[in-house]
Amino acid sequence: MRQRRENLAKLRELGIEPYPYSFPVTHYAKPLVETFVDGEKTDVAVAGRIMTIRNMGKASFFHIQDSTGKIQIYLRKDDVGEMTYKAFKYFDIGDIVGVHGYTFRTKTGEVSVHATKLEMLSKSLRPIPVAKEQEIDGKKVVYDAFSDKEQRYRMRYVDLIVNPHVREVFMKRAKLIQTIRDFLNSLNLLEVETPILQPVYGGASARPFTTHHNALDMKLFLRIANELYLKRLIVGGFDGVYEFAKVFRNEGMSRFHNPEFSMLEFYVAYKDYNWMMQTVEVLFEKIAMAVNGTTLVKVGEHEVNLKAPYRKLTMAEAVKEYTGKEIEGKSEDELRAIAGELGLKLDPKIGSGKIIDEIFGEFVEPKLIQPTFIMDYPIEMSPLTKKHRSKAGLVERFELIVAGKEVCNAYSELNDPIDQRERLEEQAALRERGDDEAMGVDEDFLRAIEFGMPPTAGIGIGIDRLTMLITGQDSIRDVIFFPTMKPE
RNA sequence: GAGCAUAUAGCUCAGCAGGUAGAGCAUCUCACUUUUAAUGAGAGGGUCGAUGGUUCGAGUCCAUCUAUGCUCACCA
Numbered sequence: 001m002r003q004r005r006e007n008l009a010k011l012r013e014l015g016i017e018p019y020p021y022s023f024p025v026t027h028y029a030k031p032l033v034e035t036f037v038d039g040e041k042t043d044v045a046v047a048g049r050i051m052t053i054r055n056m057g058k059a060s061f062f063h064i065q066d067s068t069g070k071i072q073i074y075l076r077k078d079d080v081g082e083m084t085y086k087a088f089k090y091f092d093i094g095d096i097v098g099v100h101g102y103t104f105r106t107k108t109g110e111v112s113v114h115a116t117k118l119e120m121l122s123k124s125l126r127p128i129p130v131a132k133e134q135e136i137d138g139k140k141v142v143y144d145a146f147s148d149k150e151q152r153y154r155m156r157y158v159d160l161i162v163n164p165h166v167r168e169v170f171m172k173r174a175k176l177i178q179t180i181r182d183f184l185n186s187l188n189l190l191e192v193e194t195p196i197l198q199p200v201y202g203g204a205s206a207r208p209f210t211t212h213h214n215a216l217d218m219k220l221f222l223r224i225a226n227e228l229y230l231k232r233l234i235v236g237g238f239d240g241v242y243e244f245a246k247v248f249r250n251e252g253m254s255r256f257h258n259p260e261f262s263m264l265e266f267y268v269a270y271k272d273y274n275w276m277m278q279t280v281e282v283l284f285e286k287i288a289m290a291v292n293g294t295t296l297v298k299v300g301e302h303e304v305n306l307k308a309p310y311r312k313l314t315m316a317e318a319v320k321e322y323t324g325k326e327i328e329g330k331s332e333d334e335l336r337a338i339a340g341e342l343g344l345k346l347d348p349k350i351g352s353g354k355i356i357d358e359i360f361g362e363f364v365e366p367k368l369i370q371p372t373f374i375m376d377y378p379i380e381m382s383p384l385t386k387k388h389r390s391k392a393g394l395v396e397r398f399e400l401i402v403a404g405k406e407v408c409n410a411y412s413e414l415n416d417p418i419d420q421r422e423r424l425e426e427q428a429a430l431r432e433r434g435d436d437e438a439m440g441v442d443e444d445f446l447r448a449i450e451f452g453m454p455p456t457a458g459i460g461i462g463i464d465r466l467t468m469l470i471t472g473q474d475s476i477r478d479v480i481f482f483p484t485m486k487p488e
Numbered sequence: 489g490a491g492c493a494u495a496u497a498g499c500u501c502a503g504c505a506g507g508u509a510g511a512g513c514a515u516c517u518c519a520c521u522u523u524u525a526a527u528g529a530g531a532g533g534g535u536c537g538a539u540g541g542u543u544c545g546a547g548u549c550c551a552u553c554u555a556u557g558c559u560c561a562c563c564a
Contacts, residue, residue: 110523148499153556154556252563
């Protein structure tokens with residue numbers, strides 16, 4: 001730091017302003033290198049951060065890195081003049097510079113820019129942890145990379161400068177979101193925004209973050225889901241709405257959980273969960289193709305194929321297939337006995353729906369590697385889902401499981417206002433008994449439903465986990481720019 | 489919430505039952521007008537995460553704390 005400040009002062013003594021206002025960039029590193037034709041001199045103006053410097057006396061080589069990649073610059077005293085070359089002594093790795101010059105190929109074969117003019121664009125005061133790289137047989141070997149996870153997450157800006165694969169992941173994330181948005185727009189859904197600060201939280205089972213509004217002197221919750229607001233909009237007459245929503249859940253953290261995360265929900269009037277399944281498999285195939293150019297994705301040792309259509313199993317069929325046990329039509333006591341035979345230890349307070357869920361989560365879900373729709377859940381755990389049209393005790397809900405993990409959750413939405421009220425009141429009763437994740441009764445939501453909501457299909461997709469799947473990352477912190485951390 | 493692990497130079501890491509801190513890269517000086525882990529010669533750089541304790545002596549042993557990672561639990 002001290003050395004850098006001295007270099008900064010030296011530049012000012014030489015009459016160079018180290019923080020100028022603009023630079024007329026005409027070309028970018030990667031396309032320049034890729035489209036270079038031998039013998040062709042293209043005049044260029046490039047800008048970027050200095051990543052390496054090799055000083056040869058009266059000539060120097062250095063690499064700059066811009067948003068597309070790196071390109072080497074060749075700087076000769078005879079070409080840029082005494083003044084500039086002298087000033088270059090005070091340029092450091094990490095500085096952002098602009099270069100005018102022309103393209104050429106060096107004796108060793110690297111496409112480079114022969115500088116005719118060099119400008120400091122921003123002096124860096126902190127040394128960046130650049131790794132040494134060497135190409136051996138076309139493979140890049142990186143020495144001493146900036147790899148400390150804590151530092152990478154705390155200083156993502158440095159991580160992004162130094163670790164190109166990190167940038168890749170986030171560009172893929174953006175592409176994924178863009179693909180979804182284009183797809184939903186092509187279905188004529190309306191992109192909307194709904195409140196993050198909610199007086200009653202609902203739409204999911206989770207503990208909320210609580211805050212306070214001073215002027216109104218009232219408690220507000222950061223949303224744990226936006227479902228109930230999107231349904232109000234369906235009541236309001238939109239045929240389809242969607243929202244990319246940051247949601248907040250006050251729960252533990254792990255490589256699959258961050259307290260704030262991104263959820264896409266969309267709702268389409270006059271459709272049911274069968275329609276939604278077809279839509280989802282088309283969407284996921286499109287995402288994989290758009291982001292990776294293939295429907296194949298590597299997850300750990302497994303290779304997953306996201307090509308539609310996906311296998312469909314009811315929850316009862318899935319449990320039977322993987323445990324050999326029949327759960328359809330069984331009473332709570334019978335289910336508890338089955339769980340016992342399988343070796344599951346269960347809290348005696350939980351009901352039959354929860355027992356099935358435990359069996360499924362323990363013995364089935366981890367084994368579902370290829371994309372599989374699991375349909376028809378027990379009613380107890382789905383207070384916002386429409387009863388199954390033909391199977392008692394079940395609801396029209398599905399989850400898509402890929403690589404042993406849930407990636408989305410969808411229903412034929414409950415639009416019977418009387419049924420809905422009863423279910424929310426059951427939730428409220430659970431909450432009374434100390435289940436602080438049970439939903440409260442949102443009277444305004446019920447009022448909306450009472451005005452009449454068309455039959456509707458709805459879905460929630462965890463964008464972070466989907467990004468993990470598509471980009472092959474195994475921690476949610478690697479797909480969120482600034483994951484939640486304790487203060488330093 | 490529980491267990492295990494980690495914390496030493498800007499970065500990546502060594503540091504051998506306790507004896508006063510080291511390497512590579514980065515930085516600085518000199519040389520070098522096609523180098524690419526440039527090269528050659530030289531130099532500087534550290535409250536060893538924090539606080540206590542044991543000891544003649546602690547980076548090293550013990551305790552507590554803090555942060556992080558991994559696993560489990562929790563969590564649609």
